[in-house]
Amino acid sequence: MCDINQKAFSQGIKTYFAIVNTPYTFPGNGSSCERAEWRKKSSPTDATIATYQNKICLIEKGFRGEFSCNVKENHLLLNSAKYTDSGPYEFVCNGKKKALILDVLYAVNVHKAEMDNITLSCHAANANDVTWLYNDEKVLHYTKDGTIIPGKGYEGRVSLEKNCLKTGDLSLTITGVHKTDAGLYRCFVHDETTKGYPHTYLLHVNEKRSSPGDQTDSNCNEAHIFGIIFGTLLVILIVEVVIYLLYCLTSKLLKDQSTSATTTYHVAKSADDTTDNGSELCNTSPKNERQSMDGHPVQVSDTTENKPSTTRPFFNPSERGL
Template identity: 25%
Template sequence: MAGSQSFFELFLLFSIFDLNLGKYAEVILGDPFTFPQDECKTESRLVKTLGQDITRSVAVGRNSTWTPDDYYRDRVNQDSSVTFSRTVFTDTGTYELTCDDDDKFTVIQLKIVPLYEPWVKEGEEVKLMCNYDCPGKDVKSVKWTKDGKLVLEHNFTSDENKYGTRSKEGKVSVSPNGFKEGDLSLTMRGAQEEDAGDYICSVHTGEGQNGKDESVTAVRVTVINRSVDHTTDSTEQPLNPDAPKEKQMETWLVVLITAALMLLVLAPVFTLFGWWLKSRRSSVSSLPGYQDVP
């Protein structure tokens, strides 16, 4: 799916935001990610914050070359930049980029967004999973987009839905108990081929200038066309017109082989039975007073 891949690349490109306290980036789980960097005259360091006054070294830069720490060596190469060749879920967190020769200090917030890839047969219903702690994070609304375009936005405060140009009421919906249960999944009914694509579930938290959007889940939907699904097509004709004749010949061949095997098994039995009758007749004929009946 070249189109889907290019969309996610654009999603990654436009998901790096400059904030007052540093940079914020959202990356699809498994995709590569390159950290933004500042030019340092001497030595630079990139660390991940694990807790209060606890950090883990990611890489050290000297002479325009970054050397990864052993912990990240399987996913970060020695290069002119720090790049995760593939992101894992535990990469989510806060990173700090510092320069030893001056007071340059950059904070990078990295969010890893999980990707799900469900498939559905044309005309059937599919549920695009998305879960979030709504009460705990003061979520105001949930928004589903497809390839960057609105599908459905639900406002929890007003309990109103806003539909995209290609979606309508009854086609898509979210759970009425979504806020309470943290279930923001999108239910899509009567799936069609044009419904295939990449969907993003995002939430809006806070109000006014304090509000922000956060992507929670990415879902790549595949719709199977029933016209090419022959698993339940009772009218499908055999591709080989001679198939019935070949099947009949195979049946007769099985019958002949079975008969031959039965003959080989029963022949010794009948031979022994004949010998037993002959010997018994000889024994009876030798008894006194025995006389054959003409």
């Protein structure tokens, strides 16, 4: 692999990388060409992998299953990269050639939580400099005179071991990793022409998990919030019950007062009626009584017939023969 990178660097050919056992899409869009070809440069002769013409992409018989065409954009797709797929390739569009080199890498998978620190190991002997790349962007470049040039976004967050070139320990340390730091990291020496070992890391950044103490605090906070909500609802319920009871009590009192007032009124009215009747009886005059007597003759009792009369009768001369 060192030979591939050195040859690409010396010839000015751009190197692309793929991770072993993962898909890879080659550069070069066939839809922009009347006729296009993808070729693999190998000895003794080049091999055509696929052709594109009249809007049809066709994979050659010997490469079917290993390669396929991206129908939407008409790119060449390597279905699952293998080490044997490393090497030079060529894309030809309307007779114009573009060379490239594919480097198939084995990446060490690393998992870290957000804001954790991480150290990616790399070693090389007799190195004059070291360069770490994130995908195709520079993370850090360190020269023999001790100059450190961090990449954009990594200022103050990346560092190397002391006397790294002397000891051959070119390990990179990243402090406080971010979600955006996830991706492929590669270690190079000698102006990116030679790989360090291990060379490639695939960093996965996970969301930071709460510690047991944090989890306890979180549970306490949730319980506190629940207690506040429950207490508030209980107070509201009590207030509503009190208001309802007061309403019922007030309604009952008003009803009782209304009933009492009605009863008092009827009693008073009955008393007034009785008084009026008595007054009429008391105000009956003797004149009226006499009128009653005159109008209705008094009946003499029959018992006087049986009593002897004490009244002396008048003298009747006829009875004496006078």
